[in-house]
Amino acid sequence: MKASNHLWKERLAGDIDEPLNREIDIFETEIDLRRQEKVDERLFAETRLRRGVYGQRYDNGQRHDGRVARSLEYPTANPTKGPNTLWDAPGMQRIKIPYGGLNGAQLEVMAELAEEYSDGIAHVTTRQDFQLHYVHMEDTPSLMRRLGAVGITTREACGNSVRNVTACPFSGVCPDEAFNVTPYAKALSRFLLGHPDCQNFGRKFKPAFSGCSQHACGLTSMHDLGAIAVTRRENGVEVRGFELYVGGGLGAVPYQAKLFDEFLLPEQLLPTAQAIARVFARLGEKKNRARARIKFLVHDLGIEKFKALVLEERDRLPEDPRWKQYLSEALAASGEESPQPAGDLSESGSPEYRQWLKTNVRPQKQTGFVVATITLPLGDITADQLRSLADIARRFTPDTVRTTVEQNVVLRWVRQCDLAELFQALESAQLARPGASNVVDVVACPGTDTCKLGISSSRGLAAELQHRLASKSAEMDQAIQDLHIKVSGCFNSCGQHHIADLGFYGVSRKVGGYAVPHFQVVLGGQWTQNAGSYGLPIVAIPSKNIPEVVSRLGERYVSDRNQGESFQDFIKRTGKLQVRKLLEDLAKVPGYETDRSNFSDWGDPREYSISDIGKGECAGEVVTAVEFDLAAAERQVFEAQVFAEEGDFQQAGETARGAMLHAARGLIKIEFLDVPDDRDEVVKEFRTRYFDTEKIFDPFAGPKFANYFFAAHRSSGNGHTPESSRRLIEEAQLFIEACHGCFNRMGLVPSAATA
Amino acid sequence: MEIQHVNLKLHLRHSGVVDLEPLIPIFHDWVREQSCEETLVDVADYRHVPAGPGILLVGHEADYSLDWSDNRLGVRYNRKARLGGANQDRFRQALRAVLTTCRKLEEDGRLEGKLGFESREFELGVNDRLLAPNNEETYASLSPEIGCFCDGLFGRNNYSATHQSDPRRRFSVLVQTPFPMDRSRLLNDLSP
Ligand code: SF4
Numbered sequence: 029m030k031a032s033n034h035l036w037k038e039r040l041a042g043d044i045d046e047p048l049n050r051e052i053d054i055f056e057t058e059i060d061l062r063r064q065e066k067v068d069e070r071l072f073a074e075t076r077l078r079r080g081v082y083g084q085r086y087d088n089g090q091r092h093d094g095r096v097a098r099s100l101e102y103p104t105a106n107p108t109k110g111p112n113t114l115w116d117a118p119g120m121q122r123i124k125i126p127y128g129g130l131n132g133a134q135l136e137v138m139a140e141l142a143e144e145y146s147d148g149i150a151h152v153t154t155r156q157d158f159q160l161h162y163v164h165m166e167d168t169p170s171l172m173r174r175l176g177a178v179g180i181t182t183r184e185a186c187g188n189s190v191r192n193v194t195a196c197p198f199s200g201v202c203p204d205e206a207f208n209v210t211p212y213a214k215a216l217s218r219f220l221l222g223h224p225d226c227q228n229f230g231r232k233f234k235p236a237f238s239g240c241s242q243h244a245c246g247l248t249s250m251h252d253l254g255a256i257a258v259t260r261r262e263n264g265v266e267v268r269g270f271e272l273y274v275g276g277g278l279g280a281v282p283y284q285a286k287l288f289d290e291f292l293l294p295e296q297l298l299p300t301a302q303a304i305a306r307v308f309a310r311l312g313e314k315k316n317r318a319r320a321r322i323k324f325l326v327h328d329l330g331i332e333k334f335k336a337l338v339l340e341e342r343d344r345l346p347e348d349p350r351w352k353q354y355l356s357e358a359l360a361a362s363g364e365e366s367p368q369p370a371g372d373l374s375e376s377g378s379p380e381y382r383q384w385l386k387t388n389v390r391p392q393k394q395t396g397f398v399v400a401t402i403t404l405p406l407g408d409i410t411a412d413q414l415r416s417l418a419d420i421a422r423r424f425t426p427d428t429v430r431t432t433v434e435q436n437v438v439l440r441w442v443r444q445c446d447l448a449e450l451f452q453a454l455e456s457a458q459l460a461r462p463g464a465s466n467v468v469d470v471v472a473c474p475g476t477d478t479c480k481l482g483i484s485s486s487r488g489l490a491a492e493l494q495h496r497l498a499s500k501s502a503e504m505d506q507a508i509q510d511l512h513i514k515v516s517g518c519f520n521s522c523g524q525h526h527i528a529d530l531g532f533y534g535v536s537r538k539v540g541g542y543a544v545p546h547f548q549v550v551l552g553g554q555w556t557q558n559a560g561s562y563g564l565p566i567v568a569i570p571s572k573n574i575p576e577v578v579s580r581l582g583e584r585y586v587s588d589r590n591q592g593e594s595f596q597d598f599i600k601r602t603g604k605l606q607v608r609k610l611l612e613d614l615a616k617v618p619g620y621e622t623d624r625s626n627f628s629d630w631g632d633p634r635e636y637s638i639s640d641i642g643k644g645e646c647a648g649e650v651v652t653a654v655e656f657d658l659a660a661a662e663r664q665v666f667e668a669q670v671f672a673e674e675g676d677f678q679q680a681g682e683t684a685r686g687a688m689l690h691a692a693r694g695l696i697k698i699e700f701l702d703v704p705d706d707r708d709e710v711v712k713e714f715r716t717r718y719f720d721t722e723k724i725f726d727p728f729a730g731p732k733f734a735n736y737f738f739a740a741h742r743s744s745g746n747g748h749t750p751e752s753s754r755r756l757i758e759e760a761q762l763f764i765e766a767c768h769g770c771f772n773r774m775g776l777v778p779s780a781a782t783a
Numbered sequence: 784m785e786i787q788h789v790n791l792k793l794h795l796r797h798s799g800v801v802d803l804e805p806l807i808p809i810f811h812d813w814v815r816e817q818s819c820e821e822t823l824v825d826v827a828d829y830r831h832v833p834a835g836p837g838i839l840l841v842g843h844e845a846d847y848s849l850d851w852s853d854n855r856l857g858v859r860y861n862r863k864a865r866l867g868g869a870n871q872d873r874f875r876q877a878l879r880a881v882l883t884t885c886r887k888l889e890e891d892g893r894l895e896g897k898l899g900f901e902s903r904e905f906e907l908g909v910n911d912r913l914l915a916p917n918n919e920e921t922y923a924s925l926s927p928e929i930g931c932f933c934d935g936l937f938g939r940n941n942y943s944a945t946h947q948s949d950p951r952r953r954f955s956v957l958v959q960t961p962f963p964m965d966r967s968r969l970l971n972d973l974s975p
Contacts, residue, residue, distance in 0.1 A: 031787035031865050032913035039913060086825060093815040101822055102843055116843055118824065136951065143953060144788075144910055147827060147846065148836045161827075162841055164863070405831040412834060412852065415951055458833035477827065491831045631828045633808040 029164040030144065036170040044176035051183065052176060055079050056169040063115075065107045073110025080122040080185030081168050083110065084161060084478050087117035094634030109165055118162040120478060121145075121171060122185040126217035127195035127210055127237070128156035128431035132418035134178045135429070139414035145171050150414060152407040154471060154524055155234065156194045156431040157185060161478050183222060188229045188320075190305070193217035195237040196245035197430035197438045200362070201392040201399060205239025206257035207268055209246075211358035212297060213237045219298050219354050220305070228309040230320030234277075235301070238558050241271065247433055247559045249285050250276045250527065252322045253301060256558065258291060269293055274304060274334070275326030278521035280732070281758040282562045283323040286331040288338075296342075298351040303342035307334070318732030371396060371445030380460070381451050383502075388464040389447065392440070400439045400450060401464035405494060406472055406487055407435030409459075416457035424450050433524075434471055436464060467504070467511045467582075468497045471524065475517025475534060476629065481728050482517035483638055484534025484545040484571055488630025490515050496575055505586045511595055512555045513578065515547070519762055526562040527553045529595040530578060535568050535765055536638050538655065538772055539617040545571040545629040545636045548761075551581075551599045551607065561596075564669055564754070565761055566604050566611075568662070570626045573614040580610060604669050638772065654771055657694025658764060661687045665760045672753055681748030684760040688737045691767040695724070698774070711741045724770045733759075733766035784924045786870050790910040790953065791877040792850060792859040793885065796901045801856055803830055805893050806838040806849050813840060818887070820880070821845045821864075847884055849898075857902075858884050861910055870925075874907065874932045879973040881905070882966050901963045906947070907932075908955030915954040922946045922956070929956055936969060 037053075044052070055075070062072040087109070089100050102116035109115055123138075130138075138158060142150045145167045146160035153159055163171065172182055184190055193213050200208035216235060220226055226233070235253040238246025248254025254273035259266050269291040276285025292300060304322075311329075313320040326334050375385060388401045402417070409417070417437065421429050425441045432438060442450055454460035463469050470493050473479065475486030493513060501509065516523035516533040525531030531550035536543050546568040553563030569577055589598045599607060617626045628636050664687035671680035689707060692714040696703045699717055703710065714737070718724040724734045736759035748756070810826040817823055821842035829835045834854050840847040844864035850857055860880045866873050885900045907929060909915035915925070926944070933942050937960055947955045 029863055029865075030911060032911050035913050091814070091825070094811065095815070098815070100824060101817075103822070118841070118843075139951075140912060144912065147829075147839055147841065148852070149829060149832065162824075162846075408829065408832045408835070410832060410835045410852070412952075488828070491828075494831065631807065632811075632826075634811055 029166050030170060033166060033170045036173045040173050040177045044173060045179075048176045048181055048183075049173075052169055052172045055172070059165065059169065062107055062109070069108050069110050069113075073113065074187055076109065076165075076168075077187035078184055078189055079168070079172065080124065080182035081163075081165070082120040082122055082186050083113050083480055084117065084119045085476065085480050085482065087114055087119060087480065088112040089114045089117065092634065092637040094628075094637075097637075115165060118164060120474075121160045121163045121168060121182065122153070123158040123160070123175060123180060123182050124185045124192045125156055125158060125180070125431055126193050127199070127213040128197050129210070130429050130431070131427045132422045134180060135414045135418040135421065137174055137178045137180075139411035139418075141171050141174060142414070143411045148411050149408050150411070151474075152404055152409070152431045152435045152437065154407075154433050154435060154473065154522060155192050156197075156433060157192050158431070159474075161474075181221070184226075186232075188231055189233070190220040190223075190226045191232050191234045193220075193235045193237070194246070194251075194433065196239045196243075197432045198245055198390075198399060198440075199237070199239045201394060201397070201440050202239055202243075202245075203391065203393040204243060205393075206259045207239070208362060209237040209239050209255070209257050211355070211362040212255070212270075212294060214362075215354040215358040216298060216301055218358075219350055220301060223302070223305070225302055225305045225309060229305075230312045230314040231317060231322075233305070233308065233322060242557060245433070247524075247527070248273055248276070249557070249559045250278050250282065250524070251285060252277060253304065254285050254558070255292075255297065260291065267293075270297060272300065275323040275331070277321050277323045278524060278526050278562075279321065280318075280519045280521070280729070280762050281755055282521065282526045283327065284562070285323075286326055288331065288335055294355060295352065298354065299342050299345055299348070300338065302348075303338045303345060306341050306345075307337050311337070316732075316735075318729060318735065371443055373398070373444035374448050377448055377451070380455075380462070381448065383462045384451055384460055385447065387462045387466060394441075396444050397440075398442050398444055398447065400442050400447070400454075401432070402437040402439065402454065402459045403461040403464045403469050404436055404459075405461070406470075406490055409437075413457050413459055416453075417459065420450070420453050420457070420459075423453070434465055434469060436469070463498070463501060463509075465512075466501075466509045467513060468494055468501050468509075470494050470497075470513045470515065471528075472515040473517055473520075473522035475515070475523075476632070479517055479522075481520060482534065483536055484517055484547055485629040485632055486515040486517040486523055486532075486534060488632060489532065489547065489571060489574055492630050493575060493578060497578075507586055507589065507595075508582045511582070519765065524559075525550050525553070527555050527559040528563070529553065529555065530581065531563050532574060533565070534571075535768070536636070536772060537568060537570075537617075537768060539626075540620050542620050542627055543636050543638060543772060544617050544626050547571055547574050549574075549577055549611065551604070552596055554596055564604075564757065566666065566669065567608050567615055569611060569614050570617050571629050572626050576614055577611055580614075581607070584610060600673070604666070604673055608666065638769075654694045654698055657697065658691055658767055658771070661691035661694065661764050661767075662761075663687075664690060665757060665764065668753070668757050668760065672750070672757065677748045677750050677753040681753035681756045684753065684756040685740045685744060687760045688740055688763050691764045692718075692737060695767050695770060698771075707741065707744070711738065718770065723774070724766060726766055726769060727773075729766075733763045736760070736763045784870075784915075784921070786873065786909050786911075786915055786925065787865050788862050788910040788914070789866075789873045789877040790859070790861045790908040790955070791874075791881055791905055792852075792857040792908075793878075793881045793902050793905040794855050794857040796899055796903075797856050801898065803838045803849055805895075805897060806888075809888065809891055809893055810838060810840040810847075813887075819845075819847070819883075845880065847880070857905075858888075860884070863910075870928050871932055874929070875973050877907075878905070878936075879970065879975075882970045882973070885966060886970065900966065902966075903961070903963055904957060904959040906955050906957050908947075908953050910953055912953060917948065917950050917952055917954040919948075921954050922948075925954075925956075929958075933958055936972065937964075 273285035472490035476482035514528035668683035
């Protein structure tokens with residue numbers, strides 16, 4: 029698209045490491061080949077994904093304009109960039125930033141790329157990456173060359189590969205850490221990048237490092253591979269090691285990582301990761317994407333068996349000099365101490381300055397130095413702000429910043445005595461928002477703004493919540509200020525809703541024949557302890573009522589909590605039943621003719637739709653019955669949660685299973701009113717009518733949710749543990765969502781609504 | 784010197800905070816009606832970003848926005864696809880697109896006069912640092928062409944053109960007139 033695309037190669041010759049340069053040349057050739065249709069579209073799709081070139085909403089050329097689905101007429105109809113992905117449709121470029129570390133030169137290039145290839149905004153993700161949106165396919169090689177010239181690669185930023193290696197943004201300066209994990213994250217990232225043993229995964233693989241177990245910064249429990257720094261004394265000497273976890277993950281059904289080794293020596297880190305990669309590549313699921321993450325393999329094998337296989341594999345690995353070399357090089361280059369002596373902190377200043385000091389500045393373990401957090405609204409930063417940030421990083425730090433999993437940026441090694449000046453510099457760049465890591469600092473995935481899978485507008489909701497909460501933040505109780513809100517546009521959890529105090533994920537519901545954007549309210553998640561536990565959905569509420577959910581829950585927490593009681597404990601003590609009661613009236617949607625505000629989403633006035641398929645024939649009262657069945661099934665899932673909360677896991681599991689059956693029966697009734705009660709018959713009918721015909725297949729997740737139902741049926745009669753009942757509850761909820769989705773796609777409306 | 788990717792922002796006079804929310808349904812309608820020369824794709828809401836792109840109408844060949852960069856409100860046209868013809872034609876096309884946008888917005892009752900379209904200046908730039916690095920040579924090379932373009936619009940000596948020389952920013956020239964621009968006349972003059 030850019031007229032200068034052919035010139036960058038020559039301009040940057042010699043500035044890019046040769047292997048990376050060569051990779052980009054090859055990618056450019058692959059683009060040419062695909063343009064000539066000499067490469068299969070599926071192969072090309074995976075190729076570009078492995079270079080971080082991702083699809084974006086409406087890239088199939090279909091967009092619902094609030095009335096009907098219309099085709100977007102792009103100049104180039106063929107070839108495609110992948111199945112159902114038009115060549116000209118803009119896409120997203122993900123840029124890997126290992127452990128979130130960037131310098132001024134890299135920030136300046138990011139600014140240039142945001143302006144020249146994107147929309148002027150760079151977006152920080154919940155995994156410390158950057159993303160640029162609305163990027164054209166042909167521009168990506170130039171973009172990659174410009175990044176390559178400042179030492180950044182987009183390789184394996186997406187696709188079935190080892191994704192960005194994340195780490196605490198405070199590593200090296202945090203008073204609570206065992207030791208600085210940065211060099212280890214750096215070495216692992218370098219070692220696994222493009223490694224032959226990591227090219228044959230069925231799904232992605234996400235590693236993370238944390239300097240301690242008690243805080244949330246590394247979120248190791250929700251990663252495929254999580255390493256927590258620990259030390260112990262041996263013969264009077266402090267020895268470093270890692271508590272190594274494997275098989276965690278959020279996604280539709282979250283799994284807590286399992287402890288693989290309580291003290292892995294640093295020199296074993298790279299070979300162990302390599303062995304894990306080999307076992308995952310060899311035994312991990314390949315055909316069924318829904319079960320292809322390593323968490324399923326670990327679960328199916330059991331951690332002991334998995335560990336034994338990995339250790340066997342590790343013993344067989346041929347010695348690789350890079351295991352030691354990469355570590356020692358990273359350790360040697362790990363110093364970033366400020367050369368100047370530190371001075372005293374000045375706490376006097378404007379109220380804005382004092383507020384910012386309170387929420388955005390924390391001490392380092394090195395006396396006299398602090399870390400200052402820059403809160404980015406929804407993770408977005410402009411090109412001009414990136415340039416200002418580069419200047420600020422050079423002026424106030426040893427030319428270093430880190431992105432965070434809360435979609436912010438931190439400045440490390442700031443001298444206390446410079447804080448007032450730093451605040452001024454940030455203010456003039458409009459980067460001095462207070463409220464880092466508190467209730468105002470809402471995290472959100474891209475959702476329906478740009479993500480192909482988005483169901484509700486996570487960013488629209490997050491912006492609205494930020495706006496409302498910021499205006500009240502000064503008078504808010506500290507207990508409220510400390511809460512975390514996270515929003516995902518769908519069940520896939522990119523917004524990490526499971527680990528928030530107040531989590532939300534997008535779902536849709538039909539009301540009177542019209543689709544209404546909703547969010548499931550997810551409560552009970554734990555942010556600290558590296559994402560110590562996951563919340564569960566308790567009720568779906570229309571998007572427009574979510575701000576009221578936040579206010580009600582906040583008020584109730586302030587008025588009813590015990591001294592020092594966390595929000596998580598408060599929800600547990602109150603009980604989901606009571607909480608649900610508190611919110612129940614908000615779940616109601618006034619009719620379409622009475623108030624249309626609920627029928628569009630936040631920040632998007634189009635009448636809401638998640639479907640580009642036209643409405644089908646009317647099925648009158650049968651449809652009403654389906655809706656009734658689906659609602660009843662949801663109620664059962666909720667009851668299952670209450671049983672689990674009371675410790676009756678057997679009953680919880682059985683009720684969740686029953687909920688699935690109820691939802692399935694509801695759908696069958698559309699075609700076969702006299703569906704029998706017998707379980708086997710229901711499963712059989714469901715398989716024939718909805719599975720074999722693929723009607724129940726999710727547009728993106730395929731048969732995944734239907735398979736939950738079949739698996740639940742197969743395992744009936746088995747006992748339930750806390751973990752298995754919890755999983756069944758999650759799966760039941762997702763299966764019911766899939767039934768809602770299927771029903772929506774069928775386009776059935778009550779006769780009254782079609783009149 | 785051939786340039787592509789003209790980026791033109793017409794600064795609007797405004798006092799204080801301006802609510803850009805009404806732009807969202809308007810831009811969605813434009814996508815529905817495909818009411819610009821370009822293929823229109825979507826609407827992006829960046830109101831939460833200070834001094835950001837505001838409300839963006841994403842197109843295939845170009846983006847339009849009501850933009851707050853530099854804390855100044857303006858209508859921006861950002862040409863992404865190549866355009867045939869001479870540089871003069873590209874300048875003309877970009878300004879015409881901006882003025883047409885202003886006219887359409889002005890005529891849209893939903894804004895209810897919330898936005899004023901009076902303007903005495905625009906920033907004419909090139910969104911490509913390789914084709915047009917922001918330095919003296921580029922300015923020396925493009926200055927006669929920009930002069931010729933502005934002479935045609937406003938008449939000689941009826942405007943000033945100042946190079947915005949921050950080397951890290953994209954090449955641009957600020958064109959100012961001592962009087963509010965007569966947008967109807969300009970649109971007329973710029974018609975193909
Ligand atoms: S959670 Fe869903 S909507 Fe959000 S980015 Fe992930 S896949 Fe997209």
